[in-house]
Amino acid sequence: MENFPLVLVLSSIIKIVIIVHLLIIxxxxxxxxxxxxxxxxxxxxxxxxxxxQGLLQPxxxxxxxxxxxxxxxxxxxxxxxxxxxxxxxxxxxxxxAVVPFGSSITLFGNEIPLQIxxxxxxxxxxxxxxxxxxxxxxxxxxxxxxxxxxxxxxxSSAQMISYELTLGLAIIGVLMLTNTVGDNSALSLRVIAExxxxxxxxxxxxxHFPAFLAFTTAMFAETNRLPFDLAEAEQELVAGYxxxxxxxxxxxxxxxxxxxxxxxxxxVVTLFLGGWHFFGLENVGGPVWSGLISFxxxxxxxxxxxxxxxxxxxxxxRFRYDQLMNLGWKFLLPVALSSIVVTGTxxxxxxxNRLWIxxxxxxxxxxxxxxxxxxxxxxxxxxxxxxxxxxxxTPSALDAIE
Amino acid sequence: MNPEQxxxxxxxxxxxxxxxxxxxxxxxxxxxxxxxxxxxxxxxxFVLLGAHFVAAVQIIVYAGAIMVLFLFVIMLLNxxxxxxxxxxxxxxxxxxxxxxxxxxxxxxYIAVKAINDPAVASAETATESVNTTTYTIGExxxxxxxxxxxxxxxxxxAALIGVIVxxxxxxxxxxxxx
Amino acid sequence: xxxESYLILSALLFTIGVVGVLIRRNAIIIFMCIxxxxxxxxxxxxxxxxxxxEASGQVxxxxxxxxxxxxxxxxxxxxxxxxxxxxxxxxxxVNSLKG
Numbered sequence: 001m002e003n004f005p006l007v008l009v010l011s012s013i014i015k016i017v018i019i020v021h022l023l024i025i026x027x028x029x030x031x032x033x034x035x036x037x038x039x040x041x042x043x044x045x046x047x048x049x050x051x052x053q054g055l056l057q058p059x060x061x062x063x064x065x066x067x068x069x070x071x072x073x074x075x076x077x078x079x080x081x082x083x084x085x086x087x088x089x090x091x092x093x094x095x096x097a098v099v100p101f102g103s104s105i106t107l108f109g110n111e112i113p114l115q116i117x118x119x120x121x122x123x124x125x126x127x128x129x130x131x132x133x134x135x136x137x138x139x140x141x142x143x144x145x146x147x148x149x150x151x152x153x154x155x156s157s158a159q160m161i162s163y164e165l166t167l168g169l170a171i172i173g174v175l176m177l178t179n180t181v182g183d184n185s186a187l188s189l190r191v192i193a194e195x196x197x198x199x200x201x202x203x204x205x206x207x208h209f210p211a212f213l214a215f216t217t218a219m220f221a222e223t224n225r226l227p228f229d230l231a232e233a234e235q236e237l238v239a240g241y242x243x244x245x246x247x248x249x250x251x252x253x254x255x256x257x258x259x260x261x262x263x264x265x266x267x268v269v270t271l272f273l274g275g276w277h278f279f280g281l282e283n284v285g286g287p288v289w290s291g292l293i294s295f296x297x298x299x300x301x302x303x304x305x306x307x308x309x310x311x312x313x314x315x316x317x318r319f320r321y322d323q324l325m326n327l328g329w330k331f332l333l334p335v336a337l338s339s340i341v342v343t344g345t346x347x348x349x350x351x352x353n354r355l356w357i358x359x360x361x362x363x364x365x366x367x368x369x370x371x372x373x374x375x376x377x378x379x380x381x382x383x384x385x386x387x388x389x390x391x392x393x394t395p396s397a398l399d400a401i402e
Numbered sequence: 403m404n405p406e407q408x409x410x411x412x413x414x415x416x417x418x419x420x421x422x423x424x425x426x427x428x429x430x431x432x433x434x435x436x437x438x439x440x441x442x443x444x445x446x447x448f449v450l451l452g453a454h455f456v457a458a459v460q461i462i463v464y465a466g467a468i469m470v471l472f473l474f475v476i477m478l479l480n481x482x483x484x485x486x487x488x489x490x491x492x493x494x495x496x497x498x499x500x501x502x503x504x505x506x507x508x509x510x511y512i513a514v515k516a517i518n519d520p521a522v523a524s525a526e527t528a529t530e531s532v533n534t535t536t537y538t539i540g541e542x543x544x545x546x547x548x549x550x551x552x553x554x555x556x557x558x559x560a561a562l563i564g565v566i567v568x569x570x571x572x573x574x575x576x577x578x579x580x
Numbered sequence: 581x582x583x584e585s586y587l588i589l590s591a592l593l594f595t596i597g598v599v600g601v602l603i604r605r606n607a608i609i610i611f612m613c614i615x616x617x618x619x620x621x622x623x624x625x626x627x628x629x630x631x632x633x634e635a636s637g638q639v640x641x642x643x644x645x646x647x648x649x650x651x652x653x654x655x656x657x658x659x660x661x662x663x664x665x666x667x668x669x670x671x672x673x674v675n676s677l678k679g
Contacts, residue, residue, distance in 0.1 A: 153477060187536055424600060505595045512591070
């Protein structure tokens with residue numbers, strides 16, 4: 001701690017400034033992209049009046065938020081009401097500190113890794129900080145003193161606790177294969193990204209395909225995106241936890257959601273999609289250019305994954321609450337667990353052959369899902385979970401039941 | 403003062419203030435939030451002690467799971483309206499605080515005494531700064547402490563079954579009433 | 581920092597937990613105070629582990645955390661079912677064995 005080199009401090013500050021601004025600009029682009037892409041998917045135009053292709057629309061939105069009256073309702077618990085948006089936004093901002101967004105740039109003889117902090121418990125840091133995001137939602141919901149908000153908060157806390165388990169367990173297979181015995185930094189995200197190599201068939205998403213799917217699904221749930229947005233289900237809960245919020249406080253909730261998406265995509269790209277590698281393209285050029293190209297590759301991969309976020313939103317309908325819990329506890333969790341067992345067993349028996357581990361993971365996940373689905377079908381109660389009054393009184397439905 | 407001392411005083415003060423806030427706030431939600439602050443400060447202290455893995459697990463387990471459960475229950479039962487009544491009388495409270503001060507003196511005495519013990523003191527000077535890594539902890543956990551580790555899994559299983567039984571009986575009783 | 585200061589901090593935190601259990605009657609807050617005491621013990625474990633230069637203390641902390649998690653799950657389930665029966669979680673009012 002006593003000899004901090006000046007280069008390290010300066011480069012860190014510059015990296016932090018750049019990354020935070022990139023995140024905020026990314027949020028603005030995402031807001032624009034979400035509206036344009038959803039317009040495109042629904043065969044309409046979307047906002048296209050402000051600036052070319054409507055690109056300045058997020059700025060107009062932002063100005064509108066800033067100039068709106070900031071209402072604090074009388075019945076709220078004031079300290080927590082004010083604190084809650086910040087408690088959601090801050091974790092979303094600080095998670096990005098350990099994500100490596102490129103290889104490294106050599107400037108004036110100093111090698112600068114394109115990452116704010118290479119912590120040796122990087123992946124645990126990400127799990128720890130993302131698990132804090134739930135407080136913003138829960139406290140905002142409770143402080144609003146409104147039953148719809150409270151329902152949203154309760155749902156959200158149960159959902160986040162359930163899916164966090166899958167999030168953590170799905171990574172373990174990846175960590176097992178990344179680790180080499182005696183290596184002290186096996187939990188560092190940079191090591192994980194580097195170990196995947198340049199080629200598509202070495203990336204983790206093929207070896208751990210079921211874990212990749214489970215992780216991605218759990219991440220959708222953690223970011224409260226459709227089809228998992230039960231915390232703010234408009235048709236049931238008005239707007240859920242942010243019903244009582246207005247002006248910039250609402251905008252902070254909004255920004256935090258998009259930041260979580262961006263950071264989540266970056267984490268998936270790092271863990272499963274090879275990080276900044278793309279068939280050796282990242283090594284082209286000199287010490288400066290290769291760093292910038294690797295950053296570009298990482299950026300494009302993240303952007304593609306963000307498009308998937310929007311795509312899923314307009315493809316899948318929202319889950320019912322019991323379906324949500326079933327999916328999390330009865331499908332994703334067993335799949336993640338089986339991936340740990342199979343990866344570990346095959347790593348020992350086949351001496352770390354990636355092909356066999358990949359095949360074994362697929363087969364075991366298929367078996368687990370079939371067993372769970374079979375059990376669910378066998379134990380299904382004869383009547384539907386929510387009594388459907390229409391169905392009980394129509395004669396044809398009665399015939400069908402008899 | 404070196405940076406470590408400044409950080410120790412900062413984290414220590416925050417954790418003490420948070421702990422006092424836990425027992426003095428009227429409303430359980432505020433107590434729970436103060437407890438989270440205390441846990442964070444303790445995670446900071448763990449990092450100062452070189453125990454990075456434990457610090458991360460502290461945040462994941464305590465702040466990320468246990469306190470969310472607390473908040474969930476407080477919100478579910480809507481306890482805010484009930485908490486005001488039923489505090490104990492002032493005289494008893496004073497007695498409890500005096501007992502607490504005695505306990506604190508005893509604890510501090512033991513802490514200071516332990517340092518002066520020759521066995522501990524010699525070990526301390528032998529290795530001052532050791533950064534334990536995840537690898538070290540994993541090696542210990544799966545070799546030397548394998549049996550306790552398995553027993554822990556049994557404890558967790560027992561807790562799991564216990565909670566399910568508690569909740570199940572509840573819902574059956576409700577059905578009978580209806 | 582010397583080991584001493586960590587141990588004193590741990591003792592103070594533990595004491596605050598004990599005082600909390602004594603003066604508060606809300607079962608949830610009593611529960612939180614127990615967590616506080618467990619954490620104070622964890623701090624002492626890690627501090628001593630560092631000064632002895634071996635990681636066993638940290639392994640114990642992980643065991644303590646696992647037990648604490650199990651304890652919280654059971655305890656909160658009990659609190660919820662007590663509340664459903666009695667409409668209170670004041671530990672002085674919950675004084676008869678029969679529900």
